[in-house]
Amino acid sequence: MGTPYPNPISPSQTRIGWIGIGVMGAAMASRLLSAGYSLTIYARTPSKAHPLQSQGAQLADSPFQLAQLSDVVFTMVGHPPDVRSNILDPETGLLWGLRPNSVSVDMTSSHPALAREIFNAARAKDCWTVDAPVSGGDIGAREGKLAILAGGDASVVEWLAPVFDVLGKVTYVGPAGSGQNCKIANQIVGGGEFGGVERRVGVCRAGRVGCAAVYGGSEGRGGRVNGDGIVWGKDYREGLQAWWVC
Structure with a gap:
């Protein structure tokens, strides 16, 4: 089971990981569960994961473990240091748990330079990353009406379209870091x-x-x-x- 890039995304087969279950992140993850996707989540405070677990989500012990169980991993965290910690930490970062051709999608509003750093690190281990910050707030997150600005490889962004469509409307804006710009x-x-x-x-x-x-x-x-x-x-x-x- 599993459909890493470029195998077609399917709710019945594609395994999604999600990090960041604040107001917006939880609403976005809930929409993916409602759309039939298999979801594994990581939460620094496990009790906050209970509502998503009641919808069928599984809970991972670390970003690294979550990545091992996922074809696509989304991050929707607070600030750039949180992005760096969850993705690039040498011991627990999700990037080191990804299999070849798996994809990391950061939807946090972060720094373009960090997005490019993550992209280059991912390519060095035959993985892909997309920086895809959003606009629309908690209402847009709940209703699936977010504006998604995606930077990275155009073919990977296109491949992600079935998942992005559950969350809102995606616009491809250019290479790595462009979404954050x-x-x-x-x-x-x-x-x-x-x-x-x-x-x-x-x-x-x-x-x-x-x-x-x-x-x-x-x-x-x-x-x-x-x-x-x-x-x-x-x-x-x-x-x-x-x-x-x-």
């Missing part, structure tokens, strides 16, 4: 957008203009942007990572 660019645009909206709120309040009037008056015009509803509505839930735009 595009995500950073999107974060910068998002940061500028929210900064502009915040400034507009201040100007309107200083002039005693009703926020609802300005928000409604921007309907269908270039002056209205995605951040408007969030700022006007005082929706202060966590969104883009500020450290990418500082």
Whole structure:
């Protein structure tokens, strides 16, 4: 059993590993289980894996062991140091457990240079990696409507399409590291957008203009942007990572 690249991906045969079961990661992993894929997960806090185990997921003791049991391994962790630890750690890293032609897909918002380093390390042992950060938040993760920006070998990204389609819409953007480059660019645009909206709120309040009037008056015009509803509505839930735009 098992279908490493380039054998066709099939829910009944392709073994998927998943590392990172926070709010978004857990929702994405749950969708893959619902789609019929066999899933092995690794969690630093095993108790957090219980909901996915109730759906049929198996639990591995380390990223290395998880990779030994998988054709494709996804990581959706917090920050670049977490990516490095889970993939490249010399003792427990998943890369050293992958069989030839297996694939590691990092969906964390991380560094382009790290993505290229991981890609080169994987190719040295006849494996493949794809950097595929996402946009869409926890709602997009639950509904399978994430925007996926994929960097790496084009044929490998195409091969992964059946899995990506469960999670959202994938766009191939170039060689290793390109996915992370595009995500950073999107974060910068998002940061500028929210900064502009915040400034507009201040100007309107200083002039005693009703926020609802300005928000409604921007309907269908270039002056209205995605951040408007969030700022006007005082929706202060966590969104883009500020450290990418500082």
